Amino acid sequence: MTDDTRPTSTDTGAGTFQEARFRADYMHSLACYPADPDRYDPADSLDAADYVAPWMDSADWHEQDWCAEWVYLGDARERWERDPAAAAAHAASGELTEVQRRSEAQARHLAEHGLTYGPHGLVTGPYIEAVEQRGYLARAEHDIYLYRYANLVENDEEVLMRADYDRVRDLYDPNTTVYAEYGGPFDAHAKAIEQNWSTGGGQMAQAWRHLDAARAQWQSYPAMSQLALTEHETAHARGESGRFTEMQWRNQLHARQLTGHGEWTVEAPTAAHDRDTERDQLPNSALADYRSGNALATGLANERKGLRR
Template sequence: MSTTPETAPADALDDPYIARYAGLVADDKEVLMRADFARMRDLGKAAADAESIEQLERLSSQASAISDLWKDRDDELGHAWQHLGDAYHDWRLNPSTMARFAEQVEVDRAQGVYAMTDMQWRSHMQAREITGHGQWSAEADHSSAGSALAGHGGNAFAAGTERDGAER
């Protein structure tokens, strides 16, 4: 069950994937992208443990459908999807290298040096978390969105408002 990038259900916070990222990301469409990436990853893991060919095909098809919503977009979110996929891959294959990289980025950001966008940094935090190599919290996120979101304060999902319609 995924949402389209343009719409979200009125009960979006009932979706555990959306609820997870609504507290970390200010932009509603970015929340959907991050939720869909985590959902796609979980479907892929479930497919690997499928008990039948039919189940494997169904779960793989669902994961592919989610990826298809984002991977070919020629906009900021499409590029962010690709960056998140790359970061996820790197955290899975080289966690110690990525941990050193993240530590250096944090030092640089604390000194006012921003070698990547806030969205790219959030992708690294998400990839680190979903690969089991660290927690991502608003407090740990040094981006402007992370610090502004304590308590879900600036986003339509957290405020319980409906966006352009509802589609799941």
């Protein structure tokens, strides 16, 4: 049989960062329970719930029903532990989605290797490492704005900046129903976030201001903006520098997507922007105020889906 169900979580093309966190959280949840059932403590379930709960509620605000995917992964794990041959036949069927195929790979990995632990007693392995390598983002609250850019941008601080920029646009937007439902407008919240990023002369402050200008340009002059972007990308393909820096080029892609004139289709994070920010000293993001369990954040995230400016 072709061995096509090996874990691929460390492959940058294997799903999104959001999916990587999903798989890591599944491993963490299993590690909350003792290997010996006789040592079970009800507190273990509470610890596991910290990892499980965000995905059980995911249908309300994520772009994919991760609750169903969690259940599928659990079922797959049982199949591989109970009857590996039958599980392999199921995994080889052509009826599975790509996420389900990766869940089969993870379930097989668990059946064959179990949980592995590091020298300090913490669960480790490829599914954990795939998330931990993102540093700050591995510990950030679940947030749909953050997930939107985690796969497009390598630098954690830039991911937060872009996530907060989209968040601010939604807080300002009077067309979102959260205004009526939660008593908006939220201009004061939006201004606080915007000021946090846009003031000063640092790299992210400059990037925020350039992104804001790029969005306005794409909104008013989409044809001219597309021409400038095409010229830059053509020059870049010839090995020339083009008119934009790497950050400015990503701002153009971001602004084009926000205004509904094209998708940001970069397949992997660029390595041109080094991770030169201390991960534990990132500027305060709106993540500090708008958690995944917060009704306002949930409403805003839902409203963001499908909106085009």
